[in-house]
Amino acid sequence: MDDTGRQRARRIADHHLAGGDPLGWFDEVYASAGEDISAIPWADARPNPQLVQWLEKGETNWAGQQALVVGCGLGDDAEELSRHGFDVTAFDISPISTAWCRKRFPDSTVEYHAADLFQAPAQWANRFDFVFEAYTLQSLPGDLRPLAMGDIAQFLAPGGTVLVVARGRDPHEPDTGPPWPLTRSELATFNAHGLVELSFVDDMDGDDPSTRRFMGLYRKSDKAF
Ligand SMILES: C[S@@+](CC[C@H](N)C(=O)[O-])C[C@H]1O[C@@H](n2cnc3c(N)ncnc32)[C@H](O)[C@@H]1O
Known part of the structure; x- marks a missing residue:
């Protein structure tokens, strides 16, 4: 990633955020x-x-299980899940990104949709065995993150799991962004939506410079609500 691209993205984000439009900058x-x-x-x-x-x-046989990728970007995670046997639906608020996914992976069986997490199709509710979310929550301002977590939780079928990957921080560290690194207690908002934490990894990645990453796995109760 060249600095010019990063600086341009930052300018676009700052402009939209200053105008009170936290979602318009991605496209x-x-x-x-x-x-x-x-x-x-x-x-x-x-x-x-x-x-x-x-x-x-994992030792699980994923064949035929339904997976959803939130904020799928350019599709690499969705394609990886598909390779592991999941039936994959992937969405992003940016129609340009989902068109790009289809172009990058013309033979893919992944269903790519341009959709807003906050206005997702009703038929996705309670449907997915597995939901994957990387770096979308941390791209949203603090007031939207709890709402986003509620919306992500409702995609899960009873007994389904969500895996979240994000930059991590301690509560006393500055909350500046985007990206806004998350705290572990912020991710515990999933508990309020009927999920329990199954595992949590807090690690430095191998990038240069190294970045603190959280990986949390949360499961929805088996009992249908
Ligand atoms: C930081 S990028 C991460 C993309 C991808 N998950 C990855 O790891 O490469 C955040 C993604 O979330 C998407 N996004 C942001 N807000 C969204 C929303 N409300 N609904 C759906 N997608 C959203 C953006 O368009 C962008 O592709």
């Missing part, structure tokens, strides 16, 4: 990249390493 960042992946600050054209690690550790 503009994708548009401004002109199909150059290296101009998208969060895209690296490979599946999320934490997701890969988690999938490879």
